[in-house]
Amino acid sequence: MNEQASRCGFAAIVGRPNVGKSTLLNKILGQKISIVTPKPQTTRHRIIGVHIARQTQILFVDTPGIQIQSRRAIDSVMNRNAQQSIADADVLLFVTEYGKWKDGDEHVLNMLRQSNQPVIAVLNKCDTAASKVALLPHLQALSERHDFLALFPASAKSGENLNQLIDYIADYLPVGPWLFPADAETDKDSKFRCAEIIREKLMMELQEEIPYGLTVEIESWEDDSGRVAVAAIIWCEKESQKPIIIGKQGERLKRVGTAARKEVKRMLGLPVHLQLWAKTRRNWADSMQSLRSLGYEST
Numbered sequence: 370m371n372e373q374a375s376r377c378g379f380a381a382i383v384g385r386p387n388v389g390k391s392t393l394l395n396k397i398l399g400q401k402i403s404i405v406t407p408k409p410q411t412t413r414h415r416i417i418g419v420h421i422a423r424q425t426q427i428l429f430v431d432t433p434g435i436q437i438q439s440r441r442a443i444d445s446v447m448n449r450n451a452q453q454s455i456a457d458a459d460v461l462l463f464v465t466e467y468g469k470w471k472d473g474d475e476h477v478l479n480m481l482r483q484s485n486q487p488v489i490a491v492l493n494k495c496d497t498a499a500s501k502v503a504l505l506p507h508l509q510a511l512s513e514r515h516d517f518l519a520l521f522p523a524s525a526k527s528g529e530n531l532n533q534l535i536d537y538i539a540d541y542l543p544v545g546p547w548l549f550p551a552d553a554e555t556d557k558d559s560k561f562r563c564a565e566i567i568r569e570k571l572m573m574e575l576q577e578e579i580p581y582g583l584t585v586e587i588e589s590w591e592d593d594s595g596r597v598a599v600a601a602i603i604w605c606e607k608e609s610q611k612p613i614i615i616g617k618q619g620e621r622l623k624r625v626g627t628a629a630r631k632e633v634k635r636m637l638g639l640p641v642h643l644q645l646w647a648k649t650r651r652n653w654a655d656s657m658q659s660l661r662s663l664g665y666e667s668t
């Protein structure tokens with residue numbers, strides 16, 4: 370590689386919850402780095418996905434959806450993770466959803482305006498538009514909200530326009546050496562990704578407030594002659610949530626375990642044995658001390 374011409378930088382993917390930030394990261398990377406559910410507030414951490422476009426190493430940073438209100442300690446931690454990613458970025462991708470401009474979008478855009486960082490607007494979920502013509506007034510309205518570097522209608526689901534977006538970022542990022550090894554995919558290790566996969570399956574299974582009161586901790590991880598044995602604890606906030614997570618005769622926990630095991634096996638390319646335990650840690654999501662010990666950054 371010609372060292373002189375190499376470029377590298379952080380492109381933080383920001384927006385309100387549920388606009389498709391993690392789906393966008395995964396589609397660009399061509400693999401699941403960050404979990405996705407139809408529910409808001411799925412992503413809780415900063416997750417870097419490394420993508421190479423020509424001579425540029427683009428460090429995409431998936432972030433938690435920024436919430437207008439932070440009611441609990443975990444909400445503040447999630448918002449801070451997103452804010453820190455904004456501060457550290459070379460360029461910001463402000464993701465919004467076609468046809469759904471909300472107060473939450475305005476709130477995020479205000480934060481971006483105050484950051485004085487360069488912002489690219491991504492109007493996501495354009496596959497839901499009836500036609501290309503239907504997009505035009507929405508693109509016009511978005512372009513009038515801020516002096517964006519560029520604006521891309523896109524679909525993280527179908528991949529529409531993502532190559533153009535990637536090329537734009539690759540040319541925009543500063544000249545400099547690559548910060549990650551050439552074959553790096555993410556800054557997160559297999560344990561983190563396994564815990565997240567379990568949390569995704571739980572979020573898909575559970576309704577109302579319960580998914581927000583859960584976190585997953587890997588208790589043990591043994592890699593024994595090409596076979597991985599994992600024991601994970603699902604922490605809930607209240608004792609009353611435990612039977613709901615476990616389900617009748619353990620059927621829900623079994624479904625979650627089976628789905629998670631299959632995906633972890635695919636990720637590692639190795640046979641996996643997965644054991645799940647539901648336990649209670651009272652109000653862990655409201656306690657900074659518990660959050661820290663459960664792996665939540667508190668920058």
Ligand SMILES: Nc1nc2c(ncn2[C@@H]2O[C@H](COP(=O)(O)OP(=O)(O)OP(=O)(O)O)[C@@H](O)[C@H]2O)c(=O)[nH]1
Nearest residue numbers: 386387388389390391392407410411412434525526
């Ligand atoms: N139709 C359509 N759906 C999409 C697209 N991108 C994402 N979705 C869906 O939108 C929902 C939310 O996607 P996520 O990627 O989890 O959204 P997020 O912005 O990361 O959400 P948080 O992590 O909660 O902030 C999921 O059901 C996705 O399948 C898209 O381009 N088109």
Ligand SMILES: [Mg+2]
Nearest residue numbers: 390391411412
């Ligand atoms: Mg997400």
